[in-house]
Amino acid sequence: MSEHVHVRVNQGLAVSEDGNLIEEYRCGCGATWTRVHRADEGHPEP
Numbered sequence: 001m002s003e004h005v006h007v008r009v010n011q012g013l014a015v016s017e018d019g020n021l022i023e024e025y026r027c028g029c030g031a032t033w034t035r036v037h038r039a040d041e042g043h044p045e046p
């Protein structure tokens with residue numbers, strides 16, 4: 001197993017068709033993440 005520790009670099013923000021705020025992150029190894037902030041609930045998904 002690799003001991004690589006992902007570094008989540010913020011790639012920017014986007015707004016989905018539903019009006020949710022989507023944060024995009026990317027590590028130098030190619031891994032990506034997204035975090036969705038729901039406009040109608042006020043808290044992010046776990």
Ligand SMILES: [Zn+2]
Nearest residue numbers: 006007027029
């Ligand atoms: Zn990584």
